[in-house]
Amino acid sequence: MKKLVMSLAVAGAIFAAPTVTDAMSMGDRGGDVRELQQTLADEGYNNASNVDGVFGPLTLAAVQRYQLSNGISSPAGNFYGVAGPATQSSLGLADGSSASSSSSTSSTSNTQVAGTSSSSDASAMISTARSLIGSPYVWGGMSPSGFDCSGFINYVFNQHGESLPRTVAQMWSAGTPVSNPQPGDIVFFETRTGPSHSGIYLGNNEFIHSGASTGVTISNLSSNPYWSSAYIGARSF
Structure with a gap:
């Protein structure tokens, strides 16, 4: 599965620290x-x-x-x-x-592999996400009349009783890293410095997201060179 086993990048060091800090990855700051x-x-x-x-x-x-x-x-x-x-x-x-x-x-x-949601929950969430295909991209949007990428994910998860952080960077930091995303997990991309775009993984290398030029659409991680090269990892919630 191309790029889906790409290791997550981390940072965290000290001139002379007495204890180990948590592992850090691409997009971490401080x-x-x-x-x-x-x-x-x-x-x-x-x-x-x-x-x-x-x-x-x-x-x-x-x-x-x-x-x-x-x-x-x-x-x-x-x-x-x-x-x-x-x-x-x-x-x-x-x-x-x-x-x-x-x-x-x-x-x-x-090394956790699967997300925390059950397969039935993930299926229902994906159905909601698919029903929004064609909704336009709107910066800061969080409703079917217009979504940005994190607003789309927030809306879908909220429809199923789950609250997520608002921004892509916050979601990246809050989620549980997974080496092989499962349907319902969130996949992240570095389109600018650090995690800056995200979508909901559907399975079979596909994810659904609100793209700036496409609105809500389905893209492929392996066949689309832009997304495969920008992919930095996945998180479960």
């Missing part, structure tokens, strides 16, 4: 990200100009280079590009005992 970037720069894996506290493609590439060079992960690994406990510990950002215990917890949470 002091932990800045410290990770600086530590990678000190080690020669990141450009000093890329110390801005935003985990984007340059930070992802730096983490991947460090993991490859130090035998932590590879392109075949589930956590390639994820600055989890093993990467943080190797960088000297946490002690080994904390990293070991956190690694077990992180591994459990990050």
